[in-house]
Amino acid sequence: MNIVEIDHVTKTFGTHKAVDDLSLSVPEGCIYGFIGPNGSGKSTTLRMIMRIYYPDVGSGDILVLGQNARGAANDLIGYLPEERGLYKKMKVKDALRFYAEIQGLRDYKNPVKAWLERMNLSDWADKKIETLSKGMAQKIQFISAVIAKPKLVILDEPFSGLDPVNMDVLREVVLDLRREGSTIIFSTHDMSVAEKMCDYIFMIFKGKKVLDGTLDTIKDKYGQDTILAALPDYHGKLNDLNGIENVTDLGHMQELRITPGTDSQAILTDLMKRGRVAHFELSRPSLHDIFVRIAGPEAQVSQEPSTLEEVHHA
Amino acid sequence: MRKTFVVAMREYQAAVRTKTFIITLVLMPIMMGGGVGMQLLLHDKVDTTDKHIAVVDLTGQLYIPLSSAATERNEKGIFVEEEGETKQIKPRYLIEQETPVSDNRDEMIFALSERVRNEEIFGFVIIEPDAINNSDPNPMRHAMSYYSNSPTYDDILRWIDDPINEAIQVSRMKTANLDAAIVMKATQKHRMANLGLVEKDEDGKITKAQQTNELANIIVPLGMMMLMFMTIMIGATPLVHSVLEEKMQRISEVLLGSVPPFQLMMGKLLGMVGVSMTIGTIYLVGSAVAVHFAGYGEMFPSHIVWWFLIFQALAVLMFGSLFIAVGAAVSDLKEAQNVMTPMTLVMIVPMFVWINVVKEPTSSFSTVLSLIPPFTPMLMTIRQAVPPGVPTWQPLLGVVLMLITTVGCVFVAGRIFRIGILMQGKAPSIREAMSWIVRG
Numbered sequence: 171m172n173i174v175e176i177d178h179v180t181k182t183f184g185t186h187k188a189v190d191d192l193s194l195s196v197p198e199g200c201i202y203g204f205i206g207p208n209g210s211g212k213s214t215t216l217r218m219i220m221r222i223y224y225p226d227v228g229s230g231d232i233l234v235l236g237q238n239a240r241g242a243a244n245d246l247i248g249y250l251p252e253e254r255g256l257y258k259k260m261k262v263k264d265a266l267r268f269y270a271e272i273q274g275l276r277d278y279k280n281p282v283k284a285w286l287e288r289m290n291l292s293d294w295a296d297k298k299i300e301t302l303s304k305g306m307a308q309k310i311q312f313i314s315a316v317i318a319k320p321k322l323v324i325l326d327e328p329f330s331g332l333d334p335v336n337m338d339v340l341r342e343v344v345l346d347l348r349r350e351g352s353t354i355i356f357s358t359h360d361m362s363v364a365e366k367m368c369d370y371i372f373m374i375f376k377g378k379k380v381l382d383g384t385l386d387t388i389k390d391k392y393g394q395d396t397i398l399a400a401l402p403d404y405h406g407k408l409n410d411l412n413g414i415e416n417v418t419d420l421g422h423m424q425e426l427r428i429t430p431g432t433d434s435q436a437i438l439t440d441l442m443k444r445g446r447v448a449h450f451e452l453s454r455p456s457l458h459d460i461f462v463r464i465a466g467p468e469a470q471v472s473q474e475p476s477t478l479e480e481v482h483h484a
Numbered sequence: 485m486r487k488t489f490v491v492a493m494r495e496y497q498a499a500v501r502t503k504t505f506i507i508t509l510v511l512m513p514i515m516m517g518g519g520v521g522m523q524l525l526l527h528d529k530v531d532t533t534d535k536h537i538a539v540v541d542l543t544g545q546l547y548i549p550l551s552s553a554a555t556e557r558n559e560k561g562i563f564v565e566e567e568g569e570t571k572q573i574k575p576r577y578l579i580e581q582e583t584p585v586s587d588n589r590d591e592m593i594f595a596l597s598e599r600v601r602n603e604e605i606f607g608f609v610i611i612e613p614d615a616i617n618n619s620d621p622n623p624m625r626h627a628m629s630y631y632s633n634s635p636t637y638d639d640i641l642r643w644i645d646d647p648i649n650e651a652i653q654v655s656r657m658k659t660a661n662l663d664a665a666i667v668m669k670a671t672q673k674h675r676m677a678n679l680g681l682v683e684k685d686e687d688g689k690i691t692k693a694q695q696t697n698e699l700a701n702i703i704v705p706l707g708m709m710m711l712m713f714m715t716i717m718i719g720a721t722p723l724v725h726s727v728l729e730e731k732m733q734r735i736s737e738v739l740l741g742s743v744p745p746f747q748l749m750m751g752k753l754l755g756m757v758g759v760s761m762t763i764g765t766i767y768l769v770g771s772a773v774a775v776h777f778a779g780y781g782e783m784f785p786s787h788i789v790w791w792f793l794i795f796q797a798l799a800v801l802m803f804g805s806l807f808i809a810v811g812a813a814v815s816d817l818k819e820a821q822n823v824m825t826p827m828t829l830v831m832i833v834p835m836f837v838w839i840n841v842v843k844e845p846t847s848s849f850s851t852v853l854s855l856i857p858p859f860t861p862m863l864m865t866i867r868q869a870v871p872p873g874v875p876t877w878q879p880l881l882g883v884v885l886m887l888i889t890t891v892g893c894v895f896v897a898g899r900i901f902r903i904g905i906l907m908q909g910k911a912p913s914i915r916e917a918m919s920w921i922v923r924g
Contacts, residue, residue: 220741222906245742255735259498271490272742314738 171236173198173322173353174219178230181214181223188214190377193230196355196370201348203368204357205457207465211377212357213252216326219355220249235321245274248320252327252357254311258300262291265299266314273318285313289339305336312340316347323347325356329363341367361458371457373464380464389454392463396455397426397434404445411440418459423449425459487743491751492758499722499759508718509763532562535575535640538582538596538608543615546651547581553647554579577640582608593631600633607632607640611648616655680871700783705842705869708785709834709862711767712796716831716861719760719800720807723752724820727811727905736905745902753804753894760800764793788868791879795861798883802857802890803831805897812897812904813912834862845870855882857889896921 174196181189189211196202204212217223218232221244225231231238235246256265263282270278286292289309299307308331316323328344329337344354344367358364364371365385373381381388399408400423408417408424413432418425428434434452441447455463499505541547554577562574584592596608608631615627628648630641657664679693730736739748768789775784806827814820834841841850845867851874854863860882867874903920904912912920 217737222737222740247741249738249741251734251737253734253737255730255733255738257494257498257735258733259502268490268494269738269742272487272739274487274742311738 171198172196173235174355175233176215176230177232179218179225179232180229181218182226187377189218192374192377192379194372194379194382196353198353199348199351200353200369201344201367202353202355203364203371204355204374205359205361205364205371205461206374211374213326215374216324216355216357220247220324245318246321248273248315248318248323250312250315250325250328254308256299256307256311258298260299261296262286262299262302262310263295265310266317269314270317273320275318278317281317285317288343289313305332308332309336309340321352323352323354325354327358328356329358329360361456361461365457373461375465381460385457388457388460392455392460394452394454395428395430396453396459397428397437398449398451398453399424399426399441399447400449401441401445402448406444408444411437413437418462425456427455427459488747488751488754491743491748492755495726495752495755496758499756500762505759509766512714532572532575534578535606536578536580536604537640538580538599538605540582540584540592540596540608540610542584542613543611545616545655546611546648549651549654550644550647551579557643577643597631600631606634609644616652700780701870702842704783704785705866706838707771708788708792708865708869709838711764712792712799712862712865713835715760715764715796716799716803718763719756720803723756723804723807724811724824726752727808728814728817728820731812731815731905740905745905746898749805749808749898749901752808753801756804757797757800760796761793764796768792785869787873788865791868792865794883795865795886798886798890799861802886802893803827805890805894809897809900809904812901813917830858834859838863838866841866842870845874851878854878855885857886860886
């Protein structure tokens with residue numbers, strides 16, 4: 171069963187089409203990652219799923235949990251908005267209690283305590299929100315989104331601005347939520363997080379869907395057109411190599427995109443002329459590279475995103 | 485419904501737990517009580533320095549009676565007995581005769597003016613030569629004039645008229661061969677007592693008419709109106725900031741995920757109605773107790789307390805919903821202030837007309853104005869507080885009209901709120917706001 175079903179939906183603000191004829195299905199019990207450049211329509215799509223925004227009149231419909239009731243605030247959906255909002259003057263536990271109650275959770279005492287413990291915030295239960303650091307406030311906001319055990323959790327940029335320790339904590343929690351049967355949709359700018367966590371990835375660019383599927387199907391579509399190479403002694407640039415379209419400097423490693431039809435052995439030979447090759451691997455492009463190919467400035471000129479074939483998951 | 489209640493409770497607690505609320509609660513009575521206290525304290529701190537008044541009596545007959553009247557006043561009229569002590573509470577008036585030295589009248593007046601400026605005398609009086617004989621009632625021609633450099637200090641002016649006129653009358657009667665004592669007796673005036681109406685009690689006995697206390701008849705309605713104004717302001721105005729804050733901090737986005745917009749708005753409104761009622765009740769009970777212990781228990785308008793609370797709740801709903809709409813439609817405090825100014829003006833209209841309403845509570849002007857919904861809470865309260873009050877159908881009609889208006893306001897506000905609360909950036913134009921209301 172699909173928990174979210176978006177069917178040819180368009181959303182216009184004034185003359186700007188924020189979301190353009192979008193269709194998407196989110197199966198139950200998965201983690202679905204939304205990626206895309208800033209302003210491409212991620213948050214608008216999430217807000218439409220939340221029914222904070224309605225699709226344009228005359229465009230398609232959105233079914234959430236099998237319903238399309240307009241404006242029905244739903245206790246089965248938890249939401250973490252992109253810009254965090256908490257009552258500054260409220261105490262942490264009062265705020266969580268309030269959010270639990272408006273989501274219809276009556277027995278809030280134990281969940282509040284358990285969640286604060288889990289997020290290492292027990293000592294802060296009686297402090298006011300305004301005294302919390304940004305990261306702590308973000309964790310509180312996260313708790314407020316999931317405290318009522320929603321079936322569907324929508325997280326807009328949940329990991330932005332968190333330190334690695336807190337990021338791990340939150341990631342664990344998200345994975346646990348899925349294990350417990352929730353479906354999670356989150357947007358992120360961090361491609362490695364998306365690669366590591368998501369069962370499905372959806373990319374939106376200029377309001378249109380440009381990628382949709384499992385990581386494997388997406389990568390397969392681009393084939394083994396990428397070389398990961400390490401030349402520890404060579405510090406020059408590699409952009410001038412024959413048969414290379416693009417170079418992404420990963421620090422210790424260079425990610426080279428091969429021009430279609432080029433022999434990778436010829437590239438290896440060229441590389442060896444530059445210096446000692448410590449690592450040479452023929453691979454599929456990283457999600458990061460795919461993202462940049464679609465949304466990068468040169469891609470916008472040479473390749474219209476809408477011409478990319480959509481990759482559907484089964 | 486439960487969610488509305490949860491939102492209302494949060495709103496109530498958030499407002500009641502603030503320092504501002506507690507300060508308002510404590511400070512208001514202190515300030516009001518302080519005002520009265522200051523007056524009591526300053527009651528004794530009156531000016532008792534002697535006032536020298538020069539009199540140019542061009543009739544040659546009036547100075548002596550005036551001077552003896554002043555002496556009598558200085559001896560008897562300026563003291564009070566307080567705890568066995570005699571205390572002077574008014575200044576002595578020291579009359580001195582000024583003989584005109586120069587034939588030039590203007591020069592004389594100038595010279596006397598200079599003496600006032602040099603603070604040798606407080607003021608001076610000129611009595612024209614024909615003051616006794618001329619009884620021409622032409623108001624433009626003054627037979628007596630008082631000059632001073634203290635135009636707002638009118639105690640002397642009010643006192644000095646009577647003794648001079650009395651002396652003039654005595655003099656005229658003498659000329660006409662009338663016995664002054666007889667005439668005085670014949671023309672003696674009485675004062676009218678100001679009384680309320682009498683009623684029959686349970687035993688069929690006719691009650692004694694209450695002496696009407698004019699001061700109380702103004703202060704009580706005024707006090708009730710001010711209390712109404714204050715509780716409405718405390719209940720309604722914070723909603724602009726609260727909605728604006730939730731909008732700017734994107735709290736509303738989270739809330740709307742769980743609570744439908746209308747329920748969210750109603751929750752906020754009801755929370756503030758609660759805050760306003762809390763303050764209203766505390767003040768009403770407080771003043772009832774206070775007047776009871778001060779011995780004026782019968783002056784407390786207990787018969788209109790329920791009406792007061794009903795009007796207050798409706799007013800907070802009515803104005804509060806409009807303020808919520810403002811908070812949702814604008815995107816910063818400055819814009820909010822701009823929109824709120826005309827609304828606040830409407831709210832304070834009763835402040836400009838209350839004195840007319842107190843004086844003539846049953847005039848058609850007062851009746852009609854008090855039935856216009858935005859003015860009803862304050863003006864109807866005033867009219868009810870002035871004895872004998874108004875027929876019951878009037879506040880009832882007021883409530884009905886307010887209810888209709890309030891439902892309209894809440895409906896309109898609900899539509900603006902639903903769209904505005906998630907809009908960021910520029911505030912909508914009037915036209916856009918109208919289209920939100922119409923299209924929903």
